[in-house]
Amino acid sequence: xxxxxxxxxxxxxxxxxxxxxxxxxxxxxGILAFAGKVIGLISPFLYGIAIAYxxxxxxxxxxxxxxxxxxxxxxxxRRLKRPLSILCVFLTLVIIxxxxxxxxxxxxxxxxxxxxxxxxxxxxxxxRFLNKTIDDLGLKGGFWKNISLNWNEMVTRAGQFISSIFxxxxxFTKNFTGFILNMATGILISIYMLANKEKLLLILRKLLYAWxxxxxxxxxVDICVVANRTFxxxxxxxxxxxxxxxxxxxxxTVVLGIPNAFLLSMILGVMGLFPIIGPLLxxxxxxxxxxxxxxxxxxxxxxLLVVIQELDNILIYPRVVGRSIGLGGIWxxxxxxxxxxxxxxxGTIAGIPAFAVIWTIVDIPMQFNQ
Numbered sequence: 001x002x003x004x005x006x007x008x009x010x011x012x013x014x015x016x017x018x019x020x021x022x023x024x025x026x027x028x029x030g031i032l033a034f035a036g037k038v039i040g041l042i043s044p045f046l047y048g049i050a051i052a053y054x055x056x057x058x059x060x061x062x063x064x065x066x067x068x069x070x071x072x073x074x075x076x077x078r079r080l081k082r083p084l085s086i087l088c089v090f091l092t093l094v095i096i097x098x099x100x101x102x103x104x105x106x107x108x109x110x111x112x113x114x115x116x117x118x119x120x121x122x123x124x125x126x127x128r129f130l131n132k133t134i135d136d137l138g139l140k141g142g143f144w145k146n147i148s149l150n151w152n153e154m155v156t157r158a159g160q161f162i163s164s165i166f167x168x169x170x171x172f173t174k175n176f177t178g179f180i181l182n183m184a185t186g187i188l189i190s191i192y193m194l195a196n197k198e199k200l201l202l203i204l205r206k207l208l209y210a211w212x213x214x215x216x217x218x219x220x221v222d223i224c225v226v227a228n229r230t231f232x233x234x235x236x237x238x239x240x241x242x243x244x245x246x247x248x249x250x251x252x253t254v255v256l257g258i259p260n261a262f263l264l265s266m267i268l269g270v271m272g273l274f275p276i277i278g279p280l281l282x283x284x285x286x287x288x289x290x291x292x293x294x295x296x297x298x299x300x301x302x303x304l305l306v307v308i309q310e311l312d313n314i315l316i317y318p319r320v321v322g323r324s325i326g327l328g329g330i331w332x333x334x335x336x337x338x339x340x341x342x343x344x345x346x347g348t349i350a351g352i353p354a355f356a357v358i359w360t361i362v363d364i365p366m367q368f369n370q
Contacts, residue, residue: 044182048189050350052197055089057232059194062088086194227357234353237321242272244316245279245308252304259293268308274348275336279309331355 024031039046062085069081193200208217246269253261264286271282283305290301332352339351 044185047182047186051186052190052193058089059085226360230356231353241320242269245269245272256300258297
């Protein structure tokens with residue numbers, strides 16, 4: 001009798017899950033739209049949580065540096081440890097931004113201005129380079145005329161493109177303004193979270209164990225531990241990977257005598273923060289710049305890009321980032337596309353570690369049952 005009741009209960013639960021799953025899939029579009037609105041409303045808090053999570057890594061470093069304050073007999077000195085650590089975190093960020101503005105931006109601006117000012121000369125150099133290549137390959141006669149561009153048509157289409165791009169620019173400006181406001185609010189929320197993180201975590205833990213089953217809460221805590229380890233390892237690894245790629249790119253372009261080495265290394269390093277698609281776009285953009293400035297060294301730069309990508313794919317990325325996520329290439333691409341389509345740039349960055357956490361959660365019971 002007891003077995004029959006258990007079987008009936010199990011069957012009822014499975015039927016309920018099936019009905020719920022069917023209803024979710026049937027109204028998936030509406031559910032996603034509603035979820036998008038909810039996420040839009042609470043986005044400042046989400047930004048605050050994300051900022052606090054990242055800054056907490058740096059704050060813990062300063063708290064270890066100021067650990068001597070815990071041994072003070074003065075209560076005020078002990079209480080000042082956390083505010084002082086938070087202040088040092090934001091001072092560090094300000095120093096990094098100021099150093100970027102003083103050192104990096106002038107060089108980037110100079111490189112971009114130089115490229116823009118000499119664009120006609122660069123185009124002429126590229127045309128002479130192509131003509132010389134065609135002459136060397138014996139492709140004379142009507143070949144060049146057949147592939148020459150209709151510049152008048154090109155100018156007309158460029159005008160049409162500029163006219164059509166204005167609404168997109170307006171939409172982008174509106175979204176960017178909202179992003180800045182959300183970030184500003186998120187920074188204020190993150191300061192509060194950093195100052196009271198133990199208290200907030202304790203309240204959350206009490207609420208969970210008060211309203212949910214203990215077994216479920218224990219499992220949720222384990223998931224949070226896995227998520228923390230995965231996200232921390234992934235983001236720190238991606239930053240280190242980008243710095244290494246940027247340094248190798250800068251060294252390679254300097255050795256080869258390619259101008260705008262800092263600009264090219266910045267493009268390759270920053271775009272390296274976006275998995276799979278980022279390095280490809282960075283390589284294409286940097287190659288276009290080299291082709292315009294020094295077309296005779298474009299082939300050497302392509303070889304340099306191939307060497308950098310091979311080093312990154314075989315040696316750097318697997319050691320620095322790969323161990324923290326434990327995903328294959330196809331799953332990384334799937335997580336990248338899914339996260340980007342649902343949450344934009346944030347989803348592109350955080351989609352891979354989030355999917356890695358889900359994969360770990362699903363994989364543990366599968367290994368246990370084998």
